[in-house]
Amino acid sequence: MDDEPAYGEVPGTEAYQKRTQDAVPDEVEVVPDGLRSRSTSRVDGDRPITPGGTPIPKTVVEKVDPDTPAYGDVPGTHAYEVRAADAIPDVIVKAPEPPQRKITGT
Numbered sequence: 001m002d003d004e005p006a007y008g009e010v011p012g013t014e015a016y017q018k019r020t021q022d023a024v025p026d027e028v029e030v031v032p033d034g035l036r037s038r039s040t041s042r043v044d045g046d047r048p049i050t051p052g053g054t055p056i057p058k059t060v061v062e063k064v065d066p067d068t069p070a071y072g073d074v075p076g077t078h079a080y081e082v083r084a085a086d087a088i089p090d091v092i093v094k095a096p097e098p099p100q101r102k103i104t105g106t
Helices: 014-019 078-083
Strands: 060-063 091-094
Touching: none
Parallel strands: 060 091
Antiparallel strands: none
């Protein structure tokens, strides 16, 4: 970090006008040289937290048939390449079977 204004921090510029629409962070941590960031701490030991202290939720994917490749699961396809940019889920579960309807005669 230095004392020079970063892109979008100079009032009156087009970049500054765009930056006024940015989200405002909940918390900004300034870490002095030689010290470690406190953002590496964990709330309950297994979930990371945001800089504001909120635990990051687990990503759970529910698959209808985990044994059958889904769209984007087949290497070499365009969908596979695009899906590679997605976050890796923390948990993959099989979707529960829907309840069976009882058909009664009329």
